[in-house]
Amino acid sequence: MVTTKEILRLPEPILPGHAACAGCSSSLGLRYALKALGDDVIMSIPACCTSVWQGPYPKSAINAPVLNIAFAAAASAASGISAALQAKGNKHTTVLAWAGDGGSVDIGLATISGAAERNDNMIYVTYSNESYSNTGVQKSGATPPGARTKTTPSGRVGWPKDISLIMWTHNLPYVATACTSYPRDFIDKLRKAQQMDGFKFIYLLAPCAIGWRFPSEKTIEIGKLAVETGTHILWESVNGDIELSRLSKRYVDPAKRKPLSEYLKDQGRYRGVSKELIQDYQNYINHQWSLIISLSKVK
Numbered sequence: 001m002v003t004t005k006e007i008l009r010l011p012e013p014i015l016p017g018h019a020a021c022a023g024c025s026s027s028l029g030l031r032y033a034l035k036a037l038g039d040d041v042i043m044s045i046p047a048c049c050t051s052v053w054q055g056p057y058p059k060s061a062i063n064a065p066v067l068n069i070a071f072a073a074a075a076s077a078a079s080g081i082s083a084a085l086q087a088k089g090n091k092h093t094t095v096l097a098w099a100g101d102g103g104s105v106d107i108g109l110a111t112i113s114g115a116a117e118r119n120d121n122m123i124y125v126t127y128s129n130e131s132y133s134n135t136g137v138q139k140s141g142a143t144p145p146g147a148r149t150k151t152t153p154s155g156r157v158g159w160p161k162d163i164s165l166i167m168w169t170h171n172l173p174y175v176a177t178a179c180t181s182y183p184r185d186f187i188d189k190l191r192k193a194q195q196m197d198g199f200k201f202i203y204l205l206a207p208c209a210i211g212w213r214f215p216s217e218k219t220i221e222i223g224k225l226a227v228e229t230g231t232h233i234l235w236e237s238v239n240g241d242i243e244l245s246r247l248s249k250r251y252v253d254p255a256k257r258k259p260l261s262e263y264l265k266d267q268g269r270y271r272g273v274s275k276e277l278i279q280d281y282q283n284y285i286n287h288q289w290s291l292i293i294s295l296s297k298v299k
């Protein structure tokens with residue numbers, strides 16, 4: 001496993017002058033991703049927070065070549081980059097598609113599914129702040145039960161789509177979940193994906209201080225609570241074999257998990273939400289655990 005010392009020693013890929021909000025974990029996530037993958041990377045980024053915080057054209061705080069592309073098109077643009085590299089005989093450059101949950105779970109789903117079915121050579125990371133953040137925090141298909149957004153003012157009703165499992169059903173070489181509060185786990189997963197050919201998918205939980213309404217200094221703590229309460233399950237799949245990651249293995253037993261209320265108490269998006277919706281969130285979490293365990297090697 002990568003050490004904290006090594007992460008600190010790696011060159012800084014996010015330059016001074018970016019426009020991310022205080023406590024933004026999508027910028028942190030991309031910082032780790034580019035540290036993990038090195039400097040031989042070409043990115044595809046659709047309309048999302050990252051395309052805003054990278055700074056106004058012609059300047060960019062991301063120290064990598066970026067193709068900024070339409071909202072639905074991160075995967076199809078990355079497919080094009082990947083095909084061009086292949087045509088040039090370039091086997092060394094990594095193609096990284098980096099998109100929000102709205103751009104992945106909703107409007108971009110068809111293009112990701114197409115690229116995955118073709119097994120196009122790229123790493124696709126969905127960084128999920130569980131809403132359309134940069135346009136004012138509207139509900140996305142990844143918004144969890146009970147969360148209040150601009151378009152769900154009394155709390156989101158219904159269950160989100162699990163894009164990691166949707167991608168898993170595409171029979172991919174690599175699928176994983178990660179969280180910006182655990183950079184070592186995320187970096188190891190990215191490096192593993194980088195060694196493989198074909199379409200690799202990572203779903204990165206990225207807490208958003210503005211959208212989730214918590215104090216900006218709590219970004220890391222909130223992400224850790226997502227894992228410690230069992231709300232966000234860390235797992236990976238190599239050639240279809242799902243395995244729980246070390247950090248989540250300890251929470252297989254529900255008695256070991258912190259109560260969901262610990263995770264929600266500092267998040268303004270859950271303030272005043274009905275008990276029924278919070279219970280529905282707990283039901284969803286329990287359902288996800290049963291599903292992952294039944295699909296994984298942990299019986």
Ligand SMILES: Cc1ncc(C[n+]2csc(CCOP(=O)(O)OP(=O)(O)O)c2C)c(N)n1
Binds near residue numbers: 099135
């Ligand atoms: C076709 C289209 N519809 C709407 C928009 C406006 N728009 C730009 S970014 C965005 C939301 C992006 O949400 P998400 O992908 O979750 O990324 P985040 O902003 O949370 O980082 C929307 C609705 C657009 N650019 N194109």
